[in-house]
Amino acid sequence: MPRMLELERCIQRYTRANPNSARQLDRAAKVMPGGNTRSVLFYEPFPLVMTAGSGCFLDDLDGHRYVDFLAEYTAALYGHSHPIITQALTEAIANGVNLSAHTELEARLAALLVERFGCIEQVRFTxxxxxANLLALAAAKAYTGRSGIIVFNGGYHGGVLSFAGAGTAMNVPHRVYLADYNDVDSVERLLHEHVDIAAILVEPMLGAGGCICAAPGFLEGLRERSQAHGTLLIFDEVMTSRLAPGGLQEKLGVTPxxxxxxxxxxxxMPCGALGGRREIMAQFDPRHGGLSHAGTFNNNVLTMAAGIAGLEQVYTRDEALKLNARGDRLREQLNEVLVPLPMHFTGQGSVMNLHPTASPIRRPSDSPTDRNDLRDLFFFHLLECGIYSARRGLFALSLPLTEHDLNRLVTAIQAFVERYGALATEA
Ligand SMILES: Cc1ncc(COP(=O)(O)O)c(C=O)c1O
Structure with a gap:
């Protein structure tokens, strides 16, 4: 098939252009399984090895510079070493790390989260x-005295809470019931069949599952059904909280x-948080012998200081609105460029995912898996154009990206359409 041939050629060029990354993987493989310590980063024939990041740029071991459109799978919203974050970290280090005690910082960051996210009255950090998701499930089970959890096919809540297909051998052994995303009836059925459901855990936009948006009425339906059945509704906004000043829960008007x-x-910095209604969070209150939630680094001063600086000084409400409006415009522009091909981006605001089909995507199974070669060709083509993204098609904007950088992506995709358009329409 000519498309496979073209992909092979593209991969050969990639291999020739990146000998140092290839060698580094071989070295690493002697001391780490497959040279890897974070599964998502691996791809064949070998992944790029980065040496440095600055603003929205990444430098690799073979001397190439990329515009970073992956932004650490959304965590690098501030770009690489943002001056305000760097200053906060420098001051925190100078002040002493690992203080073996409460500090004022965790309460300051918690207050910022309470102010930002309407559904949060109290917070715990992880x-x-x-x-954070493990903690949420434990809290829900303890609060309701029930043990079942409803999750969604294609949902991703972490390395041990991954529900694509049949799940994974790494998953923690919760009693889990799988429903279909954007299908309230599938949830209703489970709630009727099982009386012991403690919580519904849902991403208000499927992230790793392909940036699939919640259809109108879906989250509202979950809210209504969960209340009717005495079940807690948990929004996993690990990825989506950046999509509006108060997270998607604010933008979509549904309060978990x-x-x-x-x-x-x-x-x-490494980070997680669980927030929510006071009476549920109160279970962790040590003054009343509550649930014990340990963690040496839960209140580490680097995460707290960088988090405070980011929310107070950089990702203000205004900036959140601006970045996501830019993302919406970019996605529309990219989809216009892709009109001749069976490909389009889904997503919201500053996070989007490419799918190798022009048809609408309501759940992960709508995205064809037999056209992965097309998605791969797209990925390697973009690398050749100096653009770094995820092979699975995830793109996330960071604050330092300029209009010029966004235009580079548009131009690279125009070049893809011109160069590979005929191949892309192959079956
Ligand atoms: C929606 C969602 N939940 C949870 C996680 C897990 O977060 P972490 O990788 O920090 O454990 C991720 C990570 O990609 C995520 O996208």
Whole structure:
């Protein structure tokens, strides 16, 4: 098939252009399985190895510079080493890390989250989004005295809470029931069949599942059904909280009982948070012998200081609105360029995902998997144009990107359409 041939040629050029990255993977593979310690970063024939980042640029081991359109899978919202974040970190380091105690910083960051996100009355911090979701599920089970959890096919809530297809052997053993995204009836059925559902855990836009938006009425339906069945509604906004000043819960006007956060909220440092209604969060109050939630680094001063600086001084409400309006305009522009091809972007605001079809996507199974070669060709073509994204098609905007940088992406995609248009329409 000519498209496969073209992809092979593209990969050969990639291999020739990146000998140092290839060698580094071989070296790393001697001491780490497959040279990898973060599964999502691996791709064949070998992934690029980066040496530095600055603003919205990344430099690799073979001397190439890329415009970064991946932004650490959305966590690098501030770009690389934003001066205000860097200053906050420098001051925190100078002041002493690992203080073995409460500091004033965690309460300051918590207050910023309470002010920002309408559904949050109280907060607990973790070191990752995964941990935040584990904590949310534990809180919901303890609060309701029930043990079942409803999640969605294609939902991703962390490395041990991943629900694509049949799930993974890494998943924690919760009693989980799978519903279909954008299908309230599938949830209603589960709620009727099982009386012990503690929580519905849902991303208000499927992120890793392909930036699939919630259809009108879907989240409202979940809110209504969860209330009717005494079940808690948890929004996983680890990825989506950046999409509006108060997260998607604010933009879409649906208020969950609990919300989980992470990614950029620690200013690029490891971070996670669980927030929500006071009476649910009160279960963790140590003054009343509550649930014990330990974690050496839960209140680490680097995450707290960088998070505060980011929310107070950089990603203000105005900036959140502006960045996401830019993202919406860009996605529309890219989709216009892609009109001749069976490809389009879904998403909202500053986060989007490419799908190798022109048909609408309501759930992950709507995205064809038999055209992955087309998506791969797109990925390697963009690398040749100096644009870094995720092979699975995820793109995320960071604040330092200029109009010129966005135009580079548009031009690179125009070149893709011209160069590979005929191949792209192959079956
Ligand atoms: C929606 C969602 N939830 C949870 C996580 C897990 O966060 P972390 O990688 O910080 O554990 C992610 C990470 O991509 C995510 O996108």
């Amino acid at each position: 070191n990752s989004g995964t941990e 009982d609990l919300i989980t956060l992470g990614k950029y909220l620690g200013g690029g």
